[in-house]
Amino acid sequence: MEMKMRCVCLVLGLVLLMTVSSDSEPHGDGHPVECCFSFSDIKIPPKRIIKVEKIYFDCPKPGYIVTTVKNKFCKHDIKELTI
Template sequence: MEMKMSCVCLVLGLVLLMTISSDAEPHGAGHPVLCCFSFSNIKIPPDIIIKVEKTPSECPKPGYVVTTSKSKFCKHEINGLAS
């Protein structure tokens, strides 16, 4: 029984060591982080917009990420902003 427990502890320790020393990235190498999968139709007043970024060409749907002080919105086009 002691032999089984020491083997289990050794295997768990090795798995923990492999997990800690892993070079894996959360999104993988070269994967765009900023993609839109659903889009908002609300009008956003220009005075609350902090930043507008075009999504990378690798994203499945083209669009723009509009950042305000409270949230981020995905828009199909920038013409949809409030005037």
């Protein structure tokens, strides 16, 4: 019984050590950081737009991320931005 407990503790310790020393990242190289799954119909005045970024090609839905002073919006098309 004591030997089984030592083996279990040794295995759990090794798994914990492997987990802590892992070099993996939540988003590995080549994976998108931001994707849009729903899109806004709001018209955004050009003077409020800080940045427009195209969504990565491997996201499930194509579009753009529009950053304003207060929020980020997902848009299907950049023609929809102005009033």
